[in-house]
Amino acid sequence: MKALNMNTCWNKAHFFAxxxxxxxxxxxxxxxxxxxxxxxxxxxxxxxxxTEEGRKKAKLWGRAISDFYCLCF
Known part of the structure; x- marks a missing residue:
């Protein structure tokens, strides 16, 4: 919690909300x-x-193919 600055009741309440x-x-x-x-x-x-940056991150973090299950033979 300290590393994320979740050190007050307000921060914790906001996170869970x-x-x-x-x-x-x-x-x-x-x-x-x-x-x-x-x-x-x-x-x-x-x-x-x-956003432009968001689309780049989506391509980096997301799967390259839409149907993941088609690879499971």
């Missing part, structure tokens, strides 16, 4: 979040990837 806004009330921490996204889906879904 933002998590509720982004995920709704159905956040399942134990089930985890899948970060396995096709790069174009990142661009289409999240505003931060709509």
């Amino acid at each position: 933002q998590a509720v806004v982004e995920t709704g009330l159905t956040l399942h921490v134990k089930g985890g979040e899948s970060f396995n996204w096709y790069y174009q889906s990142l661009i289409d879904t999240f505003g931060m990837f709509k």
